[in-house]
Amino acid sequence: MVLYGIVVPLPKPSFTRSEQTIISFDPSTNRMSDAASRRRRGDYVFVVNPKGANGRTGKEWKKLLPYLRSRVGGDCNICESITSGPSHAIDITREAIREGVDAVIAVGGDGTLHEVVNGFFWEGKPVLAHDQGAKRSTALGIIPLGTGSDFARTFCWSAMAGYYAGRYKRFGNLCYVFGALRAFMGHRNQDLKIKVDGGEWEVYSDVTALCIGNAKYFGGGMKITPTADPCSRNLEVVILQNFKWLCSESNE
Numbered sequence: 001m002v003l004y005g006i007v008v009p010l011p012k013p014s015f016t017r018s019e020q021t022i023i024s025f026d027p028s029t030n031r032m033s034d035a036a037s038r039r040r041r042g043d044y045v046f047v048v049n050p051k052g053a054n055g056r057t058g059k060e061w062k063k064l065l066p067y068l069r070s071r072v073g074g075d076c077n078i079c080e081s082i083t084s085g086p087s088h089a090i091d092i093t094r095e096a097i098r099e100g101v102d103a104v105i106a107v108g109g110d111g112t113l114h115e116v117v118n119g120f121f122w123e124g125k126p127v128l129a130h131d132q133g134a135k136r137s138t139a140l141g142i143i144p145l146g147t148g149s150d151f152a153r154t155f156c157w158s159a160m161a162g163y164y165a166g167r168y169k170r171f172g173n174l175c176y177v178f179g180a181l182r183a184f185m186g187h188r189n190q191d192l193k194i195k196v197d198g199g200e201w202e203v204y205s206d207v208t209a210l211c212i213g214n215a216k217y218f219g220g221g222m223k224i225t226p227t228a229d230p231c232s233r234n235l236e237v238v239i240l241q242n243f244k245w246l247c248s249e250s251n252e
């Protein structure tokens, strides 16, 4: 197992790989191949944000790790990589891909996933493995254990988070609700000129929020762009207008 604990410079990862012998069937001879072929065990790097969901990601991960080892540890090398701060997940991911690992799995919320996805690219181009280049591809995985984990929710992948993190997820969602309410307390609606897709400029009065999304959820499960589809290559634009506190209405 590899454990990173330093931000910069990153220690060069030394992913341990173990070889496993498999016996192959040769259809031309209808015999089991005498020469046993060698199959490399996959290297899966789990990039864990211990501070996600107010520290609960780290705690849940500690419980999940033995389970993962027991379920898939025989088939792959499970490498745990703990992030030490913002952007560290990007560096870990890039380094892991360059080392030729088979999968990088983001363990945390949307922020961690965002960093891991960015780690797949460097200067606008995909990061490649040092030795095998484009021949080798690295899969991206996610274990949604963040406060909102809205990306996973969009694909209905939050069941696992719901199972492991069900106790605190509702608090996470409430955090977003409280945050939104607090933000709205000092909020003033604005008139906005908006132009979409090269169309005409249009004036929208009393705009409360302009939401642009390629996925349905935001802020821990708020369906803010309800028909957005991440596979459509389109962004959905939702304009919320004329938000008022009931009490302020009665004062007018």
Ligand SMILES: Nc1ncnc2c1ncn2[C@@H]1O[C@H](COP(=O)(O)OP(=O)(O)OP(=O)(O)O)[C@@H](O)[C@H]1O
Residues within 6 Å of the ligand: 049, 050, 051, 052, 053, 054, 083, 084, 085, 086, 087, 088, 107, 108, 109, 110, 111, 112, 113, 115, 145, 146, 147, 148, 149, 150, 220
């Ligand atoms: N060790 C760390 N200490 C402090 N912050 C960290 C650390 N590792 C990563 N981070 C930062 O924490 C941010 C938020 O983490 P993450 O998205 O995993 O959790 P969350 O905010 O609870 O979930 P969500 O974004 O789904 O609501 C990340 O964008 C990352 O920059």
